[in-house]
Amino acid sequence: MFLSLLITIKNLIPPPEIALTLGVVLFALSWIRPRRIISLPRAGARTVLLAWVGIAGSLLVVVIATIVSAIAVASYAHPTSGFDGWWRRPVPLFIATVVVAIAALALRRMPLPAPGERAIAPRRPWHSFVSRMLLWISGIAAALLAVTALWQGAIGVSAPKGAQFLGNVPVPTDLPIFMTFNSGYGFVAGTGWPNYLPTLVVLAVAAVVFVVALRTDANRPLFARSWASSVRAERELTARVLTFILLGGLITTLGAVWMHAGSIGQGMIGLTDVRLNEGLDGSDPSAEPVLIGSGYYAIARPMNLIGHFLQAAGVAFLLRLAVDTARALVASRRVAADTSNREATSTGVRR
Template sequence: MSYLLLVLQSPLILATIAIVIFLFARRGRTAETVVPGRSAFMRSVAVTGSVAVLIVHLAVQFFPVLDLAQRYLLPNLNVDFTPEPWAYAWWRYPLPLIVAVVVLTIVTVRVTREPVVVEAPVLSMKPRGWTSFASRKELASAASVLGALVSVSLFAGVHSITDRFGLHTLVSGPRPIGVTDASWDEYGASTFYGWAYSVPVMILAVVLAAQVWWVLRTISVRPFASPESVTAETRERTRSASIVLRLFIATVLLPLGGALLLIGQTAMYPSVISVDSADYFVPLGYASFAGPIAVAGAVLQGAALLMLVAGIQGKRSRVSSPELVRS
């Protein structure tokens, strides 16, 4: 099981898979005409946003590899790519979310400031809301991954303990009966997805969700240009909503998968602690489920990677009618 996890989370393997998928996806593709205006902008959001999130995630995964290479190949080079594996690194989980927040901030500004040109009023039989152009399946997926991330973050945070710097980055196994040594919590603890990681992740995920809501609402409530453009504009708004939701889902899956990986791996490798001249085997209460939890985390991160690559190589919009240009 540990070997499988090593393979699944290897940054080199993740990068290789991403490149191979991208190259195969590009084979046999012909150049397509990109629609100017909103369609071209949202296409650039899909590509640029996916590339940015993917690169940042792989960079975070590669930091330990670079640090290991530097320590063994260039020991005299005084550069720390990452702290010790058990040390607190605030960027370990929230960096992809920060990138997505920046991308959606740009989208929000662009969509909000985009001028509305109404050539002829369009009467709507029912009011449009923020879900009018969004896929029900994608909305359900977005809500599910957000709920899962918040639930895992709260669960892990509640069960975490502080390290010597006062940060909730550790988890401690149950104290054996009869052991009163105050150092147990320090030496019997393991690195964990505690409040120090989960709070920034939850805050950024909620901010990202609020941005997605605002973009979907803005896209939905804008008036149509004319009755003749309703079909084309509906198609473009549906495509735009899908781009935003898919970027959100993929981005949230990355810290969710990373959290599950750490939670699972922490329980898979219990500590042996010597207290009062006795050795204690320190398993966590969920150790029997640690393997599936870690594998689930690796699979979720793999799914996020595939979604980001799909966003990079997704089909461009074709000019099928003049109405598309006016949308």
């Protein structure tokens, strides 16, 4: 009875390849540290914008990542072209980039001080208000994604006519989407530039949008009567939210890419050890099979498992960002209300 209940529960749980499955688990574990990972300015149009970006933007990336990963799982049993996932793997990073771009455009449309009311401010580099730790983490994740995409794209070759295919047999094509197996014994689909060029393009676009968005906000004109500390605080918070959104999409995409590369690299075949000098052939029970794996079989399994974790970690991080942004919005409104009440009390008529 209990075993059948466990089996029923297991069948109801979506497979771990779907981004939200393990993401919810990691999201629940993240509450071991309940402190918010984000804060918001006390009030104003920027606060409202950052709240929308942190909540709606994060959830949008999570929903899209979950949908495309579910499509990938559902497509396993269907005929494959060998490059079906060219758009699915980079789409979380693409959506995160779109969110950052929309936020940057919204920031540009906010009212600016009149020329006579502007403070003189030096030209700042784009990374002036970003945490160095966040930049290092984002840079490492981007570098790993770029190196993986370049490597997987470079090993892609075209399969000759009559070639033997391993794994999912793709529709016949001359595109360089195959990885050679055991020096041409067989071919595995899933590599080459048709699979990974879009990922590199999205990564490059994300880097450009990120730099332009932060540089534009860092050099936004200041009001002459504004406090430098308050301006710096709100721009640091803005840079933090935008970096978090892009980092979540980047980690989720890196996880999807590593899952795919690790999955196709785990292929293995068994060849019967033929020892003619002993009079043995392949039908002899004593002939031991020789197992042959792909060129990177030794790292394929760990790569696939780490990919599962990274995809789930990206989704969990974005879920936590959405919840903590909502918590920060409530806290900022409470502080603004308390400040307003104190001001009203101090300026009211004394009896």
